[in-house]
Amino acid sequence: IQAAWNLKTRALTEMVYVDEIDMDQEGIAEMILDENAIAQVARPGTSLKLPGTSQGGGPSPAVRPVTQSGRPITGFVRPSTQSGRPSTMEQAIRTPRTALTARPITSASGGYVRLGTASMLTNPDGPFINLSRLNLTKYAQKPKLAKALFEYIFHHENDIKNALDLAALATEHAQFKDWWWKVQIGKCYYRLGLYREAEKQFKSALKQQDMVDTILYLAKVYLRLDQPVTALNLFKQGLERFPGEVTLICGIARIYEEMNNISSAAEYYKDVLKQDNTHVEAIACIGSNHFYSDQPEIALRFYRRLLQMGVYNCQLFNNLGLCCFYAQQYDMTLSSFERALFLAENEEETADVWYNLGHVAVGIGDLNLAYQCFKLTLVNNNDYAEAYNNLAVLEMRKGHTEQARALLQTASSLAPHMYEPHFNVAILSEKVGDLQRSYTAAQKSEEAFPGHVDTQQLLKQLKEHFAML
Amino acid sequence: MPEGTGALREVLPKQGTGGEHRPALPAQPAARSRPFSPFAGQLSVEDTAAMVLCKPKILPLKSVSLEKLEKL
Numbered sequence: 001i002q003a004a005w006n007l008k009t010r011a012l013t014e015m016v017y018v019d020e021i022d023m024d025q026e027g028i029a030e031m032i033l034d035e036n037a038i039a040q041v042a043r044p045g046t047s048l049k050l051p052g053t054s055q056g057g058g059p060s061p062a063v064r065p066v067t068q069s070g071r072p073i074t075g076f077v078r079p080s081t082q083s084g085r086p087s088t089m090e091q092a093i094r095t096p097r098t099a100l101t102a103r104p105i106t107s108a109s110g111g112y113v114r115l116g117t118a119s120m121l122t123n124p125d126g127p128f129i130n131l132s133r134l135n136l137t138k139y140a141q142k143p144k145l146a147k148a149l150f151e152y153i154f155h156h157e158n159d160i161k162n163a164l165d166l167a168a169l170a171t172e173h174a175q176f177k178d179w180w181w182k183v184q185i186g187k188c189y190y191r192l193g194l195y196r197e198a199e200k201q202f203k204s205a206l207k208q209q210d211m212v213d214t215i216l217y218l219a220k221v222y223l224r225l226d227q228p229v230t231a232l233n234l235f236k237q238g239l240e241r242f243p244g245e246v247t248l249i250c251g252i253a254r255i256y257e258e259m260n261n262i263s264s265a266a267e268y269y270k271d272v273l274k275q276d277n278t279h280v281e282a283i284a285c286i287g288s289n290h291f292y293s294d295q296p297e298i299a300l301r302f303y304r305r306l307l308q309m310g311v312y313n314c315q316l317f318n319n320l321g322l323c324c325f326y327a328q329q330y331d332m333t334l335s336s337f338e339r340a341l342f343l344a345e346n347e348e349e350t351a352d353v354w355y356n357l358g359h360v361a362v363g364i365g366d367l368n369l370a371y372q373c374f375k376l377t378l379v380n381n382n383d384y385a386e387a388y389n390n391l392a393v394l395e396m397r398k399g400h401t402e403q404a405r406a407l408l409q410t411a412s413s414l415a416p417h418m419y420e421p422h423f424n425v426a427i428l429s430e431k432v433g434d435l436q437r438s439y440t441a442a443q444k445s446e447e448a449f450p451g452h453v454d455t456q457q458l459l460k461q462l463k464e465h466f467a468m469l
Numbered sequence: 470m471p472e473g474t475g476a477l478r479e480v481l482p483k484q485g486t487g488g489e490h491r492p493a494l495p496a497q498p499a500a501r502s503r504p505f506s507p508f509a510g511q512l513s514v515e516d517t518a519a520m521v522l523c524k525p526k527i528l529p530l531k532s533v534s535l536e537k538l539e540k541l
Contacts, residue, residue, distance in 0.1 A: 016541060018534050065524050077529040079538055284530045291527050306530075315528035322525055352528055359525040386523035393520045424520045454518045 002145065009148045012128060013155050018079075020187055021216045021247075048228050048258050059262075061449045064292040065386070066417060074257055075288030076281040129153075131162050140169035143178075150184055164188040179209040186217060195221050212238070212245055219251055228255050246276045253282070262289060278309055287319065296326035314343040318353050325360050333360060351381035358390060367394060385415035392424060404428060412444070419449035426458055435462060 064072045129152065139146050146166065153163040167188060171181040186201035202218040205211075215238040222231040235252045242248060253268035266289050269282040276282075287302035300323035306316055321336035337357055344350040358373030371394050377387040388411035395404040405428060412421035422445035429438035439462050445455045531539075 018537055018541075063524060065526055073526070074529055075527065076532065077535060078532045079535050280530065281532065288527045288529070311530065313530070315530050318528050322527060326525075349528075352526060356525050359522075362522065386526070389523045393522055396520055418523065420521050420523050427518055427520050454521075458518055 006145060006148050008128065009152045013148075013151045015156075017151075017155050021213070021220065046227075046229050048223065048226055048255075059289075059292040060451055061419060062452060063294075072260075072262070072292070073288075075285035078281075129157075131157060131159055134162075136162070136166045136169055140166060140173050143170065143174065146170045147180070154184070154187070160188050160191045164192070177208070179205040179211070179214070182208070183211075183214055183217065186221075190217070190221060190224075195225050199225075210241055212242055212247060216247060216251065223255070228259055231255055244275050246272055246279060249275065250279070250281060253285070257285070280306065280309070280311060287323075291319075291323060291326070296323045299323045300327050300329070312343070314340045314345065314349045314353065317343060318356055321360075322356055325363065347380040351377045351384055351387075354380060355384060355387055358387070362390075367397065370394060383414055385411045385418060385421070388414065389418070389421045389424065392421075396424075396428065401428065401432065412441075416444070417448055419445045419452060419455070422448060423452065423455055423458075426455070430458070430462070435465060438462060439466075 059072065061072070067073055129149070131153065134149075139149055150163055150166050150170070153159050153166065164185065167181055167184045171178065171185060174181060176182075182201050182205035186198045186205065189195070189198035189201060199218065199221050202214055202221065206214050206218065215234060219231040219234050222228070222234065232252060232255055235248050235255075238248045239245065239252075249268055249272045253265045253272065256262075256265035256268060266286060269286050272279050272282040273286070283302050283306055287299045287306075290296070290302065291299035300320070303316060303320050303323055307320065317336045317340035321333050321340060324330070324332040324336060337353060337360070340353045341350065344353060354373050354377040358370045358377065361367070361370035361373050371391070374387045374391045374394070377384050378391075381387075388407045392404040392407035392411065395401075395407065405425070408421050408425045408428065411418075412425060415421065422441045426438045426441035426445060429435070429441060439459070442455055442459050442462065445452065446459065449455070
């Protein structure tokens with residue numbers, strides 16, 4: 001009967017198991033009330049919170065869209081890439097939690113509670129294991145049962161405190177010689193936000209038994225403590241002991257990408273592919289880097305490879321369509337977009353596809369079609385700032401200045417981090433003679449993208465004008 | 470092309486004298502080295518800043534963990 005119990009526990013856990021290594025949603029509460037910051041202002045290139053100040057290397061915002069936190073959009077999205085660490089509370093509330101919902105992550109523990117309650121739905125006649133009546137000490141003495149039970153409590157019930165109790169008892173029982181329990185305790189501390197304690201546990205586990213997983217967990221702790229350089233060193237040391245380990249190389253690449261060092265990230269993703277040429281994340285990221293570096297044909301090869309591997313979703317076909325169009329393979333373009341529309345699972349994805357179709361239409365010169373496509377984008381997603389901006393440009397071409405201005409207003413309020421709406425407002429105001437408004441808008445554009453030559457020229461022009469008055 | 474204020478630049482080569490006593494030049498090469506311009510009026514190019522479109526969006530692919538999380 002113990003075996004059956006064991007099996008059922010593990011099966012239930014497996015249903016809701018999300019690899020802890022990936023699972024990393026940082027909520028607003030964690031970000032604002034962060035007590036782990038070591039220095040007030042980090043030196044450039046050493047912090048994940050200041051993405052702009054790094055060695056850089058990669059397409060500028062003039063070519064590559066930028067997310068709310070100021071980082072260029074990446075080719076691959078994981079549970080942790082959504083966070084982005086905004087600096088003010090207001091920005092934090094604005095950051096959408098996922099592509100689906102518009103609500104921000106308020107607290108990570110809230111997400112876990114939901115996971116816990118979701119698991120309760122799977123058991124119509126009450127929980128399989130009643131935690132309050134468990135005698136943890138008894139289970140701690142039976143290592144095999146204890147391990148299955150721990151995983152169940154941790155993943156299925158999301159009851160970290162009980163899990164931690166069990167793990168502590170089990171470790172004691174194993175006389176602190178079992179690395180597995182140390183890692184589990186470390187995971188519990190991580191969930192509870194006690195990062196330094198987690199670090200200690202993981203380090204001690206590593207001393208006892210060198211495991212790739214432990215290295216990955218420890219790196220997660222360092223990243224939460226905003227110590228990317230430490231994490232990088234850890235990974236590099238790990239690579240000396242586990243040469244060619246894909247997860248470690250991928251970890252390094254991800255950190256470089258978070259720090260906005262796209263060239264190093266690309267290098268490491270290529271290393272990943274040398275070891276494992278079916279690695280979806282690496283292929284997607286390199287593909288998007290090539291696309292935005294003006295090499296759509298190469299990007300096309302990478303996305304085709306993903307198709308060969310059996311990835312079959314809306315995003316891939318959208319990207320294929322874009323690459324085909326810009327690589328001048330016009331026969332494949334529209335059918336790829338059609339497939340993308342067919343595979344779209346929700347309105348946000350549909351909006352994205354229509355937006356890109358609008359770009360294709362602009363490219364072939366059919367401005368009426370472009371207009372319709374951007375309007376369809378807005379139908380599917382009312383908050384699509386880029387579509388508002390592009391519609392405004394089209395309206396200006398037709399001469400409808402007031403409509404263009406209203407659209408640009410919407411765009412810039414929805415997405416203050418984008419420089420395009422601000423720049424366009426500046427141009428528009430200058431044309432009608434409203435130089436004051438033009439100047440303020442140009443300044444906002446410069447703030448969003450300091451390297452934009454046209455903005456600087458416009459500012460220079462305006463300053464000369466004001467100096468003359 | 471978008472119109473508007475901006476620096477006006479004259480793109481006009483030095484005009485040869487009109488008239489009957491033009492030296493006989495081979496037609497095509499001369500026309501190429503000297504851009505053809507109408508005798509009346511000036512050609513000009515404006516160096517205006519144009520409005521910028523937002524860029525096409527490559528959609529990021531979702532990881533398996535993210536898809537599972539969304540389903541839950």
